[in-house]
Each structure stands twice: as C-alpha cells, then as structure tokens.
Amino acid sequence: MNISEYLLKMSLPKDVVEEIEGKFVRNKANSGDYLISEGTVCDKIYFLNKGCLAMIYERDNKIFVKDFVFKNDFASVYESFLTKTSSRYSLKAISECEYQSISITNLEDLYKKAPQLKNLTLKLTESIYLNVTKRMESLITLSAEQRYLELIEYRPNLLSEVPLYLIASYLGITDVALSRIRRNITS
Amino acid sequence: MNISEYLLKMSLPKDVVEEIEGKFVRNKANSGDYLISEGTVCDKIYFLNKGCLAMIYERDNKIFVKDFVFKNDFASVYESFLTKTSSRYSLKAISECEYQSISITNLEDLYKKAPQLKNLTLKLTESIYLNVTKRMESLITLSAEQRYLELIEYRPNLLSEVPLYLIASYLGITDVALSRIRRNITS
DNA sequence: TACATTTCTTTACCTATGTTAAGAAGATTG
DNA sequence: CAATCTTCTTAACATAGGTAAAGAAATGTA
Numbered sequence: 001m002n003i004s005e006y007l008l009k010m011s012l013p014k015d016v017v018e019e020i021e022g023k024f025v026r027n028k029a030n031s032g033d034y035l036i037s038e039g040t041v042c043d044k045i046y047f048l049n050k051g052c053l054a055m056i057y058e059r060d061n062k063i064f065v066k067d068f069v070f071k072n073d074f075a076s077v078y079e080s081f082l083t084k085t086s087s088r089y090s091l092k093a094i095s096e097c098e099y100q101s102i103s104i105t106n107l108e109d110l111y112k113k114a115p116q117l118k119n120l121t122l123k124l125t126e127s128i129y130l131n132v133t134k135r136m137e138s139l140i141t142l143s144a145e146q147r148y149l150e151l152i153e154y155r156p157n158l159l160s161e162v163p164l165y166l167i168a169s170y171l172g173i174t175d176v177a178l179s180r181i182r183r184n185i186t187s
Numbered sequence: 188m189n190i191s192e193y194l195l196k197m198s199l200p201k202d203v204v205e206e207i208e209g210k211f212v213r214n215k216a217n218s219g220d221y222l223i224s225e226g227t228v229c230d231k232i233y234f235l236n237k238g239c240l241a242m243i244y245e246r247d248n249k250i251f252v253k254d255f256v257f258k259n260d261f262a263s264v265y266e267s268f269l270t271k272t273s274s275r276y277s278l279k280a281i282s283e284c285e286y287q288s289i290s291i292t293n294l295e296d297l298y299k300k301a302p303q304l305k306n307l308t309l310k311l312t313e314s315i316y317l318n319v320t321k322r323m324e325s326l327i328t329l330s331a332e333q334r335y336l337e338l339i340e341y342r343p344n345l346l347s348e349v350p351l352y353l354i355a356s357y358l359g360i361t362d363v364a365l366s367r368i369r370r371n372i373t374s
Numbered sequence: 375t376a377c378a379t380t381t382c383t384t385t386a387c388c389t390a391t392g393t394t395a396a397g398a399a400g401a402t403t404g
Numbered sequence: 405c406a407a408t409c410t411t412c413t414t415a416a417c418a419t420a421g422g423t424a425a426a427g428a429a430a431t432g433t434a
Binding site: 057059064066078079082083118121122125126128129130132133135136137139140141172 | 244246251253265266269270305308309312313315316317319320322323324326327328359
C-alpha cells in the first residue's frame with residue numbers, strides 16, 4: 001500500500017491525490033536508524049509503507065516508548081510538528097523500513113491548493129487524539145496484565161514485530177514485570 | 188471572561204466573533220449537575236465562564252476522572268462529539284457554574300459562513316491532544332508523588348477548587364495513597 | 375562455526391500503592 | 405444546634421511492580 005491508496009480511501013479526488021503523492025519523498029531506513037532525533041524539530045510527516053517505527057524517549061539508561069507506528073499509517077512527532085519546538089522524542093526504525101515523507105513547507109503549499117487536505121489533517125489529529133486518549137484510559141483504569149491482554153488482542157502483530165522490552169515500556173512497566181505477567185498467563 | 192474575548196484573542200475578525208457569540212446559549216449549573224451523562228451522545232461544545240467541571244467515568248462504586256475543566260476554557264466529550272457515538276463519560280459540575288454552549292449543527296453552519304473557524308477547531312483539537320499527551324507521559328515516566336507535585340505547580344488553583352479524592356483519581360491513584368503522599372511532602 | 379551482543383526469563387528482595395475499615399474533620403440540612 | 409452526609413486521614417495488611425544480578429535463549433557477526 002502507498003499513500004495514494006490511503007488518500008483515495010479517504011475520498012480525496014484523484015488529481016489532488018496525485019499532486020500530494022508527488023510531494024512525498026520516498027526513502028528507506030535500516031533497523032536502528034533514527035528518522036528524527038531527540039532535540040531536533042520534526043518538520044515532516046511520514047507515511048510508513050513497510051516496517052515498524054517506535055517513538056521513544058531515552059533517559060538514565062531507560063527507554064520510554066511513546067508509540068509504535070506500523071505500515072500503512074502516518075507518523076510524526078506531532079507535538080514538535082505542531083508547536084515547531086524541538087522534539088523530546090526520537091522516531092526510530094525497529095525493523096527494515098520504507099517510508100515517504102513530506103515537509104511542513106510543502107504541506108502548507110498543498111493546503112492552499114487543496115483545502116480539503118486540511119480536513120485530512122484534522123481527521124489525523126483527531127485520530128491520534130483518540131489513540132492517546134484510549135491509552136491513557138487504559139493506564140488509569142486497567143492493571144498491567146489487562147493492558148497487555150488488551151494490547152495483543154488489539155494489535156496481534158505486535159508480538160512478532162516488536163521486542164518485548166519495548167512492549168513493556170509501552171505498557172508502562174519493566175521487561176521483568178512483563179515477563180512475570182506472560183508466565184502467569186500461559187500457566 | 189466570555190467567549191468573545193477568547194475568540195478575539197485568537198485573532199478572529201470581530202463580525203465573525205459576534206456571529207459565533209450569538210449562536211452560543213448561556214446557562215447555569217449547580218454543583219453536582221450533569222451537563223452530559225454517560226451513555227448519551229455529546230453534540231455540544233461548551234465554554235465555561237465560571238466554576239469547574241470534571242469529566243468522569245463511574246464503575247463499581249469507583250470514580251475515574253478523565254479531566255478537569257476550569258473557567259475560560261472549552262469543554263466537550265470530544266470522542267463522543269467527534270465520532271457521534273454515545274459517551275463513556277459524564278461532564279459534571281463540581282462547583283456553581285456558568286457556561287455557554289453551541290450545538291454541532293450550529294457549529295457546522297458557522298463553518299460554512301466562517302471557514303476560519305475550522306482552524307480554531309483544529310487548534311482546539313491540537314491543544315487537547317497536547318494535554319492528553321502530556322498527562323500520558325507523566326503517567327508513564329513519573330511516580331505518583333512527582334505527578335502530584337507537577338500538577339499543583341502547573342494548576343495551583345486545583346487544590347482550592349477540587350476535592351482531593353477527585354485529584355487522586357485524576358492522578359491515577361486512590362485517595363488513601365494521595366493522603367500518604369501529602370503527609371510525606373509536608374514532613 | 376565460534377564468539378559477541380542483544381533479548382528474555384528467573385530469582386530474591388524492596389517499595390509503592392491498593393484494600394478495607396475506622397475515626398476525625400468539615401460541610402450540609404432539618 | 406443537632407444530626408447527617410461527605411471528605412480526608414490513618415492504620416494494618418496484601419499485592420503488583422521495581423531493582424539488580426545472573427543465566428538462558430536468540431540473534432548478529434567475524
């Protein structure tokens with residue numbers, strides 16, 4: 001899947017989609033590469049064609065996973081992108097990736113030519129808002145075990161694509177705690 | 188402060204602001220009143236002129252506070268509003284409140300007449316996204332005590348306007364745990 | 375294939391927070 | 405003002421999850 005198919009699904013007209021597609025630059029990343037590094041301003045929006053990304057935050061030898069991005073979805077360090085301030089997160093490839101990206105300048109040009117796109121941006125912002133909200137609710141209302149079960153039900157491919165210590169971090173627990181939880185479940 | 192002052196600050200032209208203001212209906216609520224009840228669709232956006240609201244979720248005799256709303260800010264059960272599905276949350280007045288509200292129908296009419304307003308909506312969605320994100324980060328990276336200290340620094344008026352057991356819930360802990368934390372701090 | 379590195383699991387011990395229950399303090403109502 | 409209800413604190417005990425360290429398993433590399 002490429003970005004055109006995605007945009008057509010969102011019922012944008014074909015000519016607009018072609019213009020948008022043209023502004024997106026194709027790229028590859030190896031596992032471990034950083035698309036965005038902590039401390040820099042994220043001035044791009046990415047669309048992931050293949051592979052898996054993690055938005056992470058490193059401190060005191062610990063790693064905090066803010067979110068995962070799977071293929072056929074958009075990615076950006078939105079706080080940095082929206083506020084044009086330097087990002088507290090890195091966007092890191094955790095497998096071999098293929099992606100497309102567009103700069104904020106090109107995106108704003110497109111807004112002028114295709115105002116419908118602003119709707120798309122609004123929808124994307126809404127969609128990531130709904131995601132963060134759901135996750136926050138899980139953190140407050142569920143136990144770590146419940147969150148883990150919910151996660152693998154909701155994103156079954158996660159286990160095969162992402163190392164457990166990153167999943168643990170995403171759940172807000174240590175790898176040791178996750179290991180314990182997994183043992184309890186299988187027994 | 189009323190909604191006009193707020194909108195003028197966001198540099199919307201005066202005539203647009205007046206039209207918007209006209210579509211907002213003024214209302215009052217007593218402490219304990221529900222503006223929106225769990226299970227209904229939230230089809231309004233509120234602007235709080237006075238008082239304090241809590242977005243809550245009740246289950247098994249427990250109460251989960253999703254967010255507080257203070258005066259001079261907008262409120263809505265956004266997931267319900269955005270997706271037009273029934274809300275899992277209630278919006279409850281926790282003090283004497285005065286507010287203004289606009290229905291989604293009227294809001295969409297305004298979009299047609301004043302497309303700039305869509306920008307405002309985007310900005311609001313972005314702003315609540317930034318809030319939820321910040322809170323989720325706190326939940327993952329900080330201890331309950333750190334979250335409490337951060338909260339009272341960031342929202343110093345909270346302690347005087349909101350009962351502690353609601354603050355505890357917002358922090359993701361019990362009232363008992365918060366009481367312990369407060370004792371440790373003052374000693 | 376052998377060695378090195380990364381990821382995962384296990385153990386032992388520690389701490390923060392949950393649960394339940396009781397009482398104190400404060401607020402509300404007849 | 406007394407009675408009632410709500411909120412806050414404290415105590416005692418239970419449990420989930422953290423920390424550190426070690427080894428096992430898996431993966432990557434010379």
